Amino acid sequence: MNMETSFGGDPAEYVALDEARSRRKRILIIVAVLVAVVAAFVAWKVVHKAPPAAATDTSPSVTVIVPGRHSVTAEIPAVGNIGARRDMPVGVAGEGGVVRAVLVEPGTWVAAGQVLATVDRSVQVQQAASLAASINQARADALLAKSNLDRAKALVSRGFVSKADVDTKQAALDGANARVAVAQAQYKQQQALIGRLDIRSPTRGLVLTRAIEAGQIVGGGSGALFRIAADGKMELQARLAEGDLARVRVGAPATVTPVGTTLKIVGTIWQVSPVIDPASRQGTVRIELPYNPALRPGGFAAAEIGGGRGDVPLLPESAVLSDSKGNFVYLVGPDNKVRRRDVKIGDVDDRGVSVLSGLTGSERVVASAGAFLNEGDKVKPSLQPSPR
Template sequence: MNYETTINMTGALPQSDGEPQDPASTRRLWVIGGLIAAALIGVWFFMHSGDSAAPDEGKNAQAQVVTVVVPGTTTIPRSITASGTIAARREMPVGVAGEGGQIVQVLVDAGDWVKAGQVLAVIDRSVQSQQIASQAANVEVAAADARLAQANLDRALKLVERGFISKADVDRLTATRDAAVARVRVARASLGELGARAARLNIVAPASGLVLTRAAEPGQVVSPGAGVLFSMARDGQMEMQARLSEADLARLSVGASAEVTPVGTTRAFSGQVWQLSPTIDQTSREGIARIALSYDNALRPGGFATATLTSGMITAPLLPESAILSDDKGSYVFVIDGDNKAVRRPVKTGEVSARGIAVVEGLSGRERVVLRAGGFLNPGDKVRPVVQK
């Protein structure tokens, strides 16, 4: 019996007409298949040999490039920002010191500078003027009586030497003269009192300074209980009453410098803390730092202002705003560790200035901090850091 076996050159199974195959042909087929499989495996290893040789290079090619900075430390002034109002440093209320009456003339207005003792307003004194004139006449009468008593005494002294007047008469005339002189002093004292009372009808400045308010008008009837007619700033000195928390107040001391900026202007005025509140408001838990300011027409009492106070120096890393991130857990930055992996680092920020933001807790200044693109990183991400020069 004849057998015909056809071997497919592409590696397919042998074709037969249904009769049994020759064992030798079967072995050849297995040998050829093995050679083809070995060739395929060799090609696969050849194509993938580069991947196993440099796995790190592939990972680095996929790592994100980030800019980092080593901030170091910087000594910067520690500042406190507060708000408050402008006021006169020593406000002087001026009212009626005398009996009062009707105002006949007001000589100053708000905004005027005055000297100590300068008349601010005049109260009608027609009645007082008549009383002064009457008392002046009484002084003249008393003085005339004193002169007459002195003349009588002088004549008696000449006659006593001749024995025409007794020693008792001389003593009586001497007493009369002394009483007349005393009446002159009393009359003059009464005249001085009336003059002083009339002078007190003038409302005068108790010291030099700036008139802040005026509440007096001609025709107004005033009395000692009428209240404040003028208010003044002694020597024009101003202050800002800055409201601070207990913690910030404890960080300040008298003499601390401050920059005060009134609302509505960008101009800053230099001043110094001259008094710290000895008490804390029980409701707001705040105290007041009083900042002394020199006079300027831009400083209006009652106006609102903000102040930046210096409370010492701190040494801390400075970072730009782009490096500091925040979420519901607080502020943080990304630092790059020795394996070039991103690590989240919680931080506490402090002073903010044009140079950057001070990090008072969380950094030593020697770390590599991600400068930008921190929002696209996750903890543990592999990166390629580029240090900013």
């Protein structure tokens, strides 16, 4: 029995059924091929997987500078007290007595030997007059002795006077002449004592203080009655640290500004202390100054002292920061991490800030943006040329 007889259907239906089966078979083959292609692509991606991307570096970029060392003229700041370069105390040179007149006031310019005050001399003048009379008496005695000697010499040849008498009269004349000389010396001594009753200036200069009044009794124990600045010259006694003291020399220039003024008075160092105070580790530099009314002994002033030329690191002003501990900079180490370094700065000029201590010049210093950094931060440094 055949299929047609057993199913009893139309032959066209069998043809349509075969075509449907063929289409399904082709679709399945296409799907299988696509699945195989996708699987192969996935396998290739797995085998050739790209390495993971590097983590993004979020470190800030900063500009750094290697300052090196440059020749600069160092200025050392200092403060101190003003005083007379040579403060001359003037007292009583003679025996003293009652002051009759005071002839000068503080601020007066005086010449060497000028009378500052006079002391009563009425007693001494009378003593001088007595000594002057003694001179005249001694001279009269000397004239009489000479006349006697001359007569004796005229008579000795006639035998009326012996040679011994002549010798006696010669001795009398010599004694009389000696008494004249003694009287003259005593008179000159008294005149010198009278002259010492005048209180005189020992030098040309400016009267600073007066401690004497008319009617006052003065003597050798009265102390200084006047103080005079010799030639009117003043000085600033500035205190410097041990390290700064070693950098200054006699003859170096200095500019002094008295407190309360804007004056710039140019002076010269004339003495550098040979010793250091063991307690404060400081020494004194004495700066000679010309006369100026603004320079008052006992006053206070600031100074800028020329410390000569030296080789120091130079930094831009933006590189130097400050806080309650003082001035500092940020350095970038080999690991590109920021570290703080305290520094001492000097002068500022058009090239930058000179660093007196704290740097050797070979470090990498953050040139700017240091205020936004903290110690230990990691950065990406970019080198900037140093100032010239």
